[in-house]
Amino acid sequence: MRLHLTGPTEKELRAHIKITGSKSESNRSLLLAALYKGITIENTSNSDDAKVMAQGLKKTSGTVDIHHAGTAMRFLTGYFSGQEGRNVILTGSKRMTERPIKILVDALRELGADISYEKEEGYPPIKIKGKALIKDRVSLPANVSSQYISSLLLLAPSLKSGLELELVGKITSVPYIKMTLGLLDELGIPNSFEGNLIKVSPKASVSPTTLVVESDWSSASYYYSIVAMAAIGSEITLSAYKKDSLQGDSVLAELYTHFGVETSFGEHTISLKKVTEPKENTVTFDLANAPDIAQTIAVTTFGLGMGCHLTGLHTLKIKETDRLEALFTELSKFGADISVTDKSLTIIPSKGIKEEVAIDTYNDHRMAMAFAPLAMKTPLFVNDAGVVSKSYPDFWEDLKELQFKVMEL
Numbered sequence: 001m002r003l004h005l006t007g008p009t010e011k012e013l014r015a016h017i018k019i020t021g022s023k024s025e026s027n028r029s030l031l032l033a034a035l036y037k038g039i040t041i042e043n044t045s046n047s048d049d050a051k052v053m054a055q056g057l058k059k060t061s062g063t064v065d066i067h068h069a070g071t072a073m074r075f076l077t078g079y080f081s082g083q084e085g086r087n088v089i090l091t092g093s094k095r096m097t098e099r100p101i102k103i104l105v106d107a108l109r110e111l112g113a114d115i116s117y118e119k120e121e122g123y124p125p126i127k128i129k130g131k132a133l134i135k136d137r138v139s140l141p142a143n144v145s146s147q148y149i150s151s152l153l154l155l156a157p158s159l160k161s162g163l164e165l166e167l168v169g170k171i172t173s174v175p176y177i178k179m180t181l182g183l184l185d186e187l188g189i190p191n192s193f194e195g196n197l198i199k200v201s202p203k204a205s206v207s208p209t210t211l212v213v214e215s216d217w218s219s220a221s222y223y224y225s226i227v228a229m230a231a232i233g234s235e236i237t238l239s240a241y242k243k244d245s246l247q248g249d250s251v252l253a254e255l256y257t258h259f260g261v262e263t264s265f266g267e268h269t270i271s272l273k274k275v276t277e278p279k280e281n282t283v284t285f286d287l288a289n290a291p292d293i294a295q296t297i298a299v300t301t302f303g304l305g306m307g308c309h310l311t312g313l314h315t316l317k318i319k320e321t322d323r324l325e326a327l328f329t330e331l332s333k334f335g336a337d338i339s340v341t342d343k344s345l346t347i348i349p350s351k352g353i354k355e356e357v358a359i360d361t362y363n364d365h366r367m368a369m370a371f372a373p374l375a376m377k378t379p380l381f382v383n384d385a386g387v388v389s390k391s392y393p394d395f396w397e398d399l400k401e402l403q404f405k406v407m408e409l
């Protein structure tokens, strides 16, 4: 699907949008509900990634295809490793077969898991013969993806003696690890995270619990970007959110004050209001704890004619696409003065945005959604716009609520 996007003519925006549940919280909750009886989930994400996760968890044999879903790939690897009598092959999209999984497989093998590579060593597809895992201590590198760690932590309470994890090196995407432990807390599963050591106690059963998934903060980022580029006085309300979020991307509320956007918290809502033009010319953010909002922030700064220096982006090269390369290519098309390394991105403030550019999306939902707010400044085309369904299938429909003209070509 190819779209032509035009921003609203009325630049002072007002809208209320209900955003689907966090895919990260959903995929953790779905796994925990498969491990324990008595868990109910509310506001589950309607994303492709949550759908493939739910379907995957039900499989007892054969091939489980999780398409582009990194969390499903990593979390199901841990899950099936401990499922005695279930033998599966876990695979995904072409890109998924390029996203590394060796660190997790090595750690699970250390615990006694039976996993083999179907094709290339270190990458999906993998064959898993589920069995009872007996060891309860393992160490693994923590600087590549936190999803390996979350996978082990989700498996941990179902192991006979629980699990002690030693994290080696600089820990990346820390809030996602804390999100996993936060959900274990909600189920009354004892755990601790001190320094580089995480401990999870075993738990045979949990009390009946309803896990209420908060709406997705990464999805909220696109509205932050839109409000930042809108007229002063514009206000968009999003639901259902809370102040004490498990999601690290809630740091948006603080970061976007640099772009003149203030956040106020209601009972289940956040209201984003453009209160002032940005006071700075260039922002410097370390996004190691919030990698999924890097694309949004890069596009916001360019759209506002500002500069940015974003660091902590070392994980971006192994996501849905090499996001640093993709940002470089697509922002350059608009005339941005941008440079990237393998872990940072810099934009020099510039005047002028090229019109009617067609952006490519590289099978990456966030490329499509991060560039959409730029239509506030100039009309543009989005190629393969259906990619948004990975995390936010209703995105284009919701943009229409803001009076964006979304034309399917």
Ligand SMILES: O=C(O)C1=C[C@@H](OP(=O)(O)O)[C@@H](O)[C@H](O)C1
Binding pocket: 023, 024, 025, 071, 144, 145, 146, 147, 150, 172, 173, 176, 291, 292, 315
């Ligand atoms: O655990 C999670 O739900 C996620 C962890 C992050 O990945 P990395 O830890 O690989 O950075 C993030 O980018 C991804 O979208 C979701």
Ligand SMILES: C=C(OP(=O)(O)O)C(=O)O
Binding pocket: 068, 069, 070, 071, 072, 292, 319, 320, 366, 391
């Ligand atoms: C990186 C992402 O997802 P995953 O790693 O789960 O595919 C994302 O949603 O930005």
